[in-house]
Amino acid sequence: MNRAYDHRAIESKAREKWEYLNLSVTDLSDKTKDPYYLLVEFPYPSGDMHIGHWYAFAVTDIYARMLRARGKNVLFPIGFDAFGLPAENAAIKHGVDPKDWTYKNIERMRTQLKSMGASFDWSKEVIACDPSYYKWTQWLFTKLFEQGLAEHKEASVKWCPKDQTVLANEQVMDGCCERCGTEVEEKTLTQWFLKITQYAERLLTGLNTLPWREDIKEAQRAWIGKSDGATLTFMIGDLSVDVFTTRPDTVFGVTYLVLAPEHSALENLPIENKAEVDAYIAKTKTKTERERSENKEKTGTQLSGVMAINPATKEEIPVYIADYVIGSYGTGAIMAVPAHDDRDLQFALKFNLPICPVIARAELGKEIEDNPRLAESLRESCIQSGVAIVGDGILFNSGEHSGRSNKVAMWDIVDAVGGKRTTSYRLRDWLVSRQRYWGCPIPIVYDPKGEPHTIPPEHLPWKLPTDVDFTPTGESPLASSVELRERVTRIFGDGWTPEYDTLDTFVDSSWYFNRYLSTDNEHSFSDDALMKKWLPVNRYSGGSEHTNMHLLYARFFTMALYDIALSPVEEPFIERFNRGLIMGPDGHKMSKSKGNVLNPDEFVEKYGADAVRVYLAFIGPYNEPGNYPWNLDGVAGMRKFLERIVSVIERKEDVEVSEDLMRKLARASTRISSDGDRFKFNTAVSALMILLNEFESAPKIPILAVRDFVCMLAPFAPHLAEALWETLGQEGSVHVAEWPVYDPDLLQSAVSVVAVQVNGKRRGVIELPKDSSEDDAILEAKKISAIENALNEQVLERVIYVPERILNFVTRP
RNA sequence: GCCGGGAUGGCGGAAUCGGUAGACGCAAUGGAUUCAAAACCCAUCGCCGCAAGGCAUGAGAGUUCGAGUCUCUCUCCCGGCACCA
Numbered sequence: 001m002n003r004a005y006d007h008r009a010i011e012s013k014a015r016e017k018w019e020y021l022n023l024s025v026t027d028l029s030d031k032t033k034d035p036y037y038l039l040v041e042f043p044y045p046s047g048d049m050h051i052g053h054w055y056a057f058a059v060t061d062i063y064a065r066m067l068r069a070r071g072k073n074v075l076f077p078i079g080f081d082a083f084g085l086p087a088e089n090a091a092i093k094h095g096v097d098p099k100d101w102t103y104k105n106i107e108r109m110r111t112q113l114k115s116m117g118a119s120f121d122w123s124k125e126v127i128a129c130d131p132s133y134y135k136w137t138q139w140l141f142t143k144l145f146e147q148g149l150a151e152h153k154e155a156s157v158k159w160c161p162k163d164q165t166v167l168a169n170e171q172v173m174d175g176c177c178e179r180c181g182t183e184v185e186e187k188t189l190t191q192w193f194l195k196i197t198q199y200a201e202r203l204l205t206g207l208n209t210l211p212w213r214e215d216i217k218e219a220q221r222a223w224i225g226k227s228d229g230a231t232l233t234f235m236i237g238d239l240s241v242d243v244f245t246t247r248p249d250t251v252f253g254v255t256y257l258v259l260a261p262e263h264s265a266l267e268n269l270p271i272e273n274k275a276e277v278d279a280y281i282a283k284t285k286t287k288t289e290r291e292r293s294e295n296k297e298k299t300g301t302q303l304s305g306v307m308a309i310n311p312a313t314k315e316e317i318p319v320y321i322a323d324y325v326i327g328s329y330g331t332g333a334i335m336a337v338p339a340h341d342d343r344d345l346q347f348a349l350k351f352n353l354p355i356c357p358v359i360a361r362a363e364l365g366k367e368i369e370d371n372p373r374l375a376e377s378l379r380e381s382c383i384q385s386g387v388a389i390v391g392d393g394i395l396f397n398s399g400e401h402s403g404r405s406n407k408v409a410m411w412d413i414v415d416a417v418g419g420k421r422t423t424s425y426r427l428r429d430w431l432v433s434r435q436r437y438w439g440c441p442i443p444i445v446y447d448p449k450g451e452p453h454t455i456p457p458e459h460l461p462w463k464l465p466t467d468v469d470f471t472p473t474g475e476s477p478l479a480s481s482v483e484l485r486e487r488v489t490r491i492f493g494d495g496w497t498p499e500y501d502t503l504d505t506f507v508d509s510s511w512y513f514n515r516y517l518s519t520d521n522e523h524s525f526s527d528d529a530l531m532k533k534w535l536p537v538n539r540y541s542g543g544s545e546h547t548n549m550h551l552l553y554a555r556f557f558t559m560a561l562y563d564i565a566l567s568p569v570e571e572p573f574i575e576r577f578n579r580g581l582i583m584g585p586d587g588h589k590m591s592k593s594k595g596n597v598l599n600p601d602e603f604v605e606k607y608g609a610d611a612v613r614v615y616l617a618f619i620g621p622y623n624e625p626g627n628y629p630w631n632l633d634g635v636a637g638m639r640k641f642l643e644r645i646v647s648v649i650e651r652k653e654d655v656e657v658s659e660d661l662m663r664k665l666a667r668a669s670t671r672i673s674s675d676g677d678r679f680k681f682n683t684a685v686s687a688l689m690i691l692l693n694e695f696e697s698a699p700k701i702p703i704l705a706v707r708d709f710v711c712m713l714a715p716f717a718p719h720l721a722e723a724l725w726e727t728l729g730q731e732g733s734v735h736v737a738e739w740p741v742y743d744p745d746l747l748q749s750a751v752s753v754v755a756v757q758v759n760g761k762r763r764g765v766i767e768l769p770k771d772s773s774e775d776d777a778i779l780e781a782k783k784i785s786a787i788e789n790a791l792n793e794q795v796l797e798r799v800i801y802v803p804e805r806i807l808n809f810v811t812r813p
Numbered sequence: 814g815c816c817g818g819g820a821u822g823g824c825g826g827a828a829u830c831g832g833u834a835g836a837c838g839c840a841a842u843g844g845a846u847u848c849a850a851a852a853c854c855c856a857u858c859g860c861c862g863c864a865a866g867g868c869a870u871g872a873g874a875g876u877u878c879g880a881g882u883c884u885c886u887c888u889c890c891c892g893g894c895a896c897c898a
Contacts, residue, residue, distance in 0.1 A: 215892070218817045222894045229898080245898060258898090296896065324896045334898045342814095343896055426897055544892080618838070620825060624818090627891085631825070633839055640853095641838085674829080683827065686837035693837090755833040760879040762833055800878050806832045810878045 005646045007608030007719070014722040015114060023735055024119040026075045028517060028530050033073035037534050038064050039513055039573070041542035041550070042079040042126065045105040046086060049112045051582045051590070051630065052543075054600050058613045059579070059622055059681060060541045061118040065715035066676045068119075069739040075534060076119060077516040079126030080106050083134075083505045085163060085179060088438040091470050098438040098470075102129055117609050117718045119735070124516050128508040129438070133515065135461035136525035137508050138443035140561070142454035145444075149195045149560055150432075152444075152452050156262065156328060157191055157431055158184040164472035165435040166191055168504060169428045170223075170549045192433035192442060192501065196556045200224050200425040202570075203555055212576045215625075216547050223548040225426025232335065232419040234308045236319060241265050241308065244330030244424050247340065249410040251312040251417060252398040253358040254335040255348065257319045258300065260327035273303045277321055284323055298324050298347045310335075311417040312399065322347065330424045338388065339378065345388040355379045359393045359406050368403070371396045430553065432504045437470050437477035439502030445488050448495030459491060464502075476500035509550055510557035513537055513572060525566075536569045541679075544578040544625045551576070577679050580626040582619070587629045603635050610717035611639040617681035617716055641689060642720055645713065648695045649706055649724055657702045663749060664694055665708050666742035672712055673739070681716075688713060703728065708740040752804035756781045758790045759810060766807070774801040781807055 018024070028035075040060045043053060057078075064076040080102075087098035106127065113120065126133055144150045158167045162182035166189065171178040196203075204224050207217045229246035234257055241257065259265060261281050266274065280301040300322030307316040324343055325334050338348035339357035348355055357378040360368050367374055375397060382388060396402045401409045401416075414421065433442060443455040443462045455462045465481035478484055478500040488498045511525070517534055518527035542550075554572050561567035583589055584596030591597065603612050615638040619628045657665075668687045675684035691709055695701050707728055714721035714734045725734035749770065754777060756764045764784040768777055778799065781787050787809070794811035801807050 213818085215818050219893045222816065225894080225897065227897075243898080247898080298896080322896095324898090326897060329897045336898090341898070343898075346896090424897075426894085548893080618825085625892085626819090628825070631839065634825080637839060678829090682825085683837080686827075689837055753833085757833085757879070760832090760877090765833065798878070800832090802832060806879080808832080808878055 005608075005643050005720070007610065010723045011115075011117070011609055011719040014719040015117070017722060017733060018119070018735070021733055021736075023733060024076065024121050025123050026073060026121050028075065028534065030073050033071060035075065035534055036067050036072040037075045037513075037537045037539075038067065039077070039537045039540045041540075041546065042081050042128075042509070042512060043109065044084055044086070045080045045082055045102055045109050047105040047108060049109060049600065051598055051600050053112075054116060054612060055579060055582050055616050056541070056543070057113060057118050057120075058116040058609075059616050061116065061120075061718075062613070062617055062681055062715045063539075063676055063679065064119055065718060065735060066673070066739070068735065069711065069715065069737065070673065071738070075124075075516070076121060077124045077126070078113065078118075078120035078122065079124075079512060079516070080109070080128065081505060081509050081512075082106065082127050082129035083439045083502075083508055085436065085438070088436060088470055091438075092472070097466075099129070102438075115604065115609055117613065119718070124519050126512055126515050126519055128440075128505070128512065131461040131463060132520075132522075133512075134440040134464075134508070136515065137440045137503065137511070138455070138460050138462055139457060140511060140525060140557075140566075141503070141507070142443055142457075143564060143566065144194060144560060145452075145454050147560065147564060149198065151193050151195060151429070152190060153193060154188060154190045155193070155429075155431075156186055156188050159187045159189075160184050163436070164474050166431055166433065168431045168506070168549075170430075170506075170552070171504075191431050192444075192499075192503075193429040194432050194507075194556070196430045196553070197425060197427055199556050199559050200226070200427050201423075202559055203427075203552065206555065206559070206571055210571060210576070211574065213578070216544075216551075216576060216578060219547045220552060223427065223552065227424045227426075229422055229424065230414045230419045231331065231422040232311060232414070232417055234311060234335065236265070236306060236308045239265060239268055241333050242331040243333045243335045244422055245335055247337065248414045248417075248419060249395065249406040250337040250340045250358055251310070251335065251413060252395075252401075253337045253339050253356045254310050254312070254317060255338060255354040255356050256317050256336045257308045258322050258325045258334050258336055258347070259319065260325040260332040261321050261323055262327040263321070263332045265333075266321070269303065269306065273306060276301055276303060280321055298322060298343070298350060300324070300347065300351065302351070311419075312413070318353070320347075320351070328428060329426065339382055340388050340390060342388045342390075345382055345386065349383065349386065355382055356397070357382070357389060358395055358397050359389065360396060361391075361393045362405075364394075368394050368396050371402075430504075430556070432507050433501035434504055435474065435476045435500075436472075436502055437464075437468055439505060440464075440508055441478065442499045442501055442503055444499040445492055446497045446499070447492075452499070453492075476502070478502070506550055506553050510553045511561070513540075513554075514567070528568075532568045535567070536571055537573045539575040539577065540573040541577045541579060547578070577623055578625045579622055580620065580624065580628055582616075583627050583629045585630050585632055587627075589627075598630055607635050607639040608642070608719070610720045611635055611642055613718075614638040614641065614685060614716050618685040619682065621680050621682055623679035641692070642717060644692060644696065645709075645720070645724070648692060648701060649710075649727060651701050652703045652706050652728070653700050655700045655702045657705045659746075661694070661698070661702070661705055662742065663746045664691060665705060665740065666746040669708070669712060669740050669742060670747065676715075685716060688716070710734060711737050711740050754804065755806050756784065756787055757806060757808040758787065760808060763787050763790065770804070772803070774799065774807075777801055777807050781809075 040056055064074050067074045082102050087102045090096055090101045091098045158172050160167055160177040160182055162180050172184050176183050204226055207220060227246050229244055230248040231242050231244055233240050233242050266277050284299055300320045303319045306319045308319050310317050336344040338344040338355045357375055360374055392407050395404050395406050395409055401413055441462050441464050444452045446452055465484040467481050467483050468477045469480040470477050484498045488496050514526040517530040558567050558572040559570050562570045586596050588594055588596060615635045620626055668691045671687040672684040710721050710724045721734045751767050752770050754766050754768055755762055756766055763786045766780045768780060796809060797812050798810045
């Protein structure tokens with residue numbers, strides 16, 4: 001390695017200089033420049049930075065630096081999402097205080113983040129577990145409570161037996177805990193929920209206004225899961241049971257009713273039916289096991305003697321309970337149409353229930369009128385194939401609606417049976433209470449009657465007690481705190497009790513980007529005027545794993561705050577970029593068990609932070625969430641690139657910049673800017689490399705040209721660029737120098753290179769003065785023998801000439 | 814199963830509007846240098862072919878003077894949802 005490039009000395013010196021010049025502190029009130037809020041997801045302080053952290057922060061930093069050079073007032077803040085399970089687990093395992101563990105890690109991560117040369121504004125640092133921050137998490141929770149958006153209710157919830165806490169729906173992946181991978185259990189518990197479902201429609205329509213990648217928007221749409229349909233009422237004696245259906249047009253084909261085993265109507269049934277329900281529940285395995293089982297064989301039990309009336313046909317139909325009906329979706333009950341729904345058909349075949357088709361394909365024409373035979377043949381085909389008849393057609397066996405298109409008749413049928421239009425969402429309310437210690441205490445106390453009350457603002461922050469036994473028991477650790485109980489009695493009186501659960505850490509991170517604007521504010525969670533100026537966030541860079549968690553929660557929070565005039569915007573983030581994943585050298589995801597985990601520190605030590613930054617920028621497009629294998633030789637290659645730059649700069653001479661070189665600089669400058677705007681740092685680096693190749697082959701290297709080159713290099717390799725800036729005898733820091741811009745005319749080249757084709761196949765290339773006519777081009781092209789020969793043999797039919805691009809001779813033999 | 818995104822050399826990738834496919838880098842090969850090696854430097858580097866030339870962007874068709882790019886059919890890979898009525 002080139003000893004002239006001592007990256008250790010260069011990097012520490014540059015960092016000292018930036019610190020001294022106070023370069024990355026943003027004046028939020030500055031009126032002279034355009035504000036640009038560049039946000040990157042704040043990290044959990046796990047203690048060791050891996051390559052993923054580098055990829056997240058170092059590459060986003062390139063853009064922050066580039067925008068500053070281009071004259072923007074860039075807010076590029078950092079903080080720590082510092083509540084969470086690892087701290088508590090460390091406490092249980094090693095007996096350390098979770099707070100000490102967390103703050104020690106934060107200290108370490110600060111050093112590491114600085115070692116990347118990341119230009120974060122540390123003066124605006126936010127730490128989620130600090131009382132000065134969680135005071136406002138609590139205050140916002142009380143605001144949501146006042147709006148009726150926070151609710152203490154009993155519900156069937158997911159429980160992680162390993163972490164000994166409940167989880168939000170979003171935190172269950174394939175039936176397992178998102179954190180630890182343990183299979184989750186289902187429990188009925190009274191928990192705190194934030195009513196995100198009230199915002200389902202707005203979360204959905206809001207997506208249409210956002211310029212996000214389609215895959216991110218689609219994932220959120222699927223998670224919200226909107227279905228338009230109708231609620232129809234079925235009578236069971238005097239008892240009415242509502243069902244939700246997207247196919248009310250098939251109601252004449254309903255042959256039985258199914259309720260979820262936990263359906264509330266079951267409580268009003270005779271004792272012998274309740275026994276049937278209990279027996280069924282006991283027989284079936286726990287719900288999660290059922291959900292995960294490969295074998296999706298349907299189970300169910302008929303409620304003996306219980307009959308419902310089909311509101312369309314007025315016929316009696318049997319009533320079943322079955323767990324293929326989900327209690328928490330729709331109304332928890334369905335009307336079963338085995339002829340037109342695969343799941344109902346499976347169930348009907350198993351329990352030998354009638355199958356009654358009511359829609360036939362329109363092509364069948366007159367045959368549809370002959371319905372006894374048609375019904376029989378369609379029923380037969382369902383039984384044979386096990387596949388229901390889906391899709392649209394003509395109704396039959398549907399009373400006065402027979403003969404009509406099912407789509408057209410659908411809402412008339414709803415009216416006829418006294419139903420109403422309904423929309424259902426797959427999204428469930430966000431379960432935010434956790435039976436864990438290291439989280440934000442829920443700012444709630446219960447009066448002697450057990451009614452919840454918010455803790456008044458003068459008692460916020462509602463401090464996390466320290467006299468707590470962390471050992472997980474399934475009970476909230478805060479329940480062991482004497483201090484907390486005494487505090488509640490002291491402030492609220494005898495018989496009042498604390499809430500012992502803490503908040504999901506996703507609540508902490510749902511609003512942190514507001515806090516960066518006013519970190520020291522003791523009177524407000526943010527600052528009105530600055531929020532108006534800086535929000536929404538211009539660009540948010542993060543990981544795709546947060547698409548249906550953090551990104552959804554933060555949108556919900558912002559909308560809820562907007563509705564009570566606490567946020568000036570409804571959508572928090574304009575642009576969103578999900579970065580890709582850095583894989584191990586073997587192309588697999590890095591994991592300790594595979595032994596393919598790379599420690600970035602080794603590479604930084606050996607090749608320097610700049611080489612690692614440039615490598616990560618160059619590895620692939622940052623705007624596409626692909627998987628990029630870490631190439632061990634790749635970093636060395638980038639080191640070589642930087643060394644070549646050092647050598648070239650040594651050759652600088654005080655000569656004039658030729659027009660040709662000026663054009664090349666101009667082209668590189670526009671290219672790098674526009675690639676940066678699209679987060680395509682790979683091609684931006686390539687533009688720098690092309691420029692370097694140009695310098696290397698030039699007989700003389702003008703000092704002004706390399707000066708501009710160093711400016712363009714600065715966002716990518718900030719430390720080296722700073723050192724070279726000094727070598728060039730420039731004043732101040734390269735990072736306050738303006739981005740080089742050139743006369744736009746330079747982007748037009750004087751000569752154009754035109755490809756010559758015969759029938760679309762390339763036969764040669766000609767160089768023409770710019771603005772040459774078609775005749776000039778043809779004349780020039782005919783000098784190429786291959787063209788001449790081809791044209792002599794064939795009849796010229798037409799000529800296509802696209803100036804500066806292509807000249808195509810179209811011939812006929 | 815449904816929805817979304819993809820597929821380009823040995824590898825990562827480039828081609829911004831339908832106009833010279835393979836930029837830039839890695840790896841590889843040959844040379845130069847060296848006592849020797851590493852590093853550095855020069856050259857080659859999609860496939861077939863001595864060459865002329867032909868064939869090439871997952872497969873097949875289509876539109877077009879011209880298709881990696883547009884349309885249709887299919888295959889495979891990645892991601893999301895999944896007993897959501």
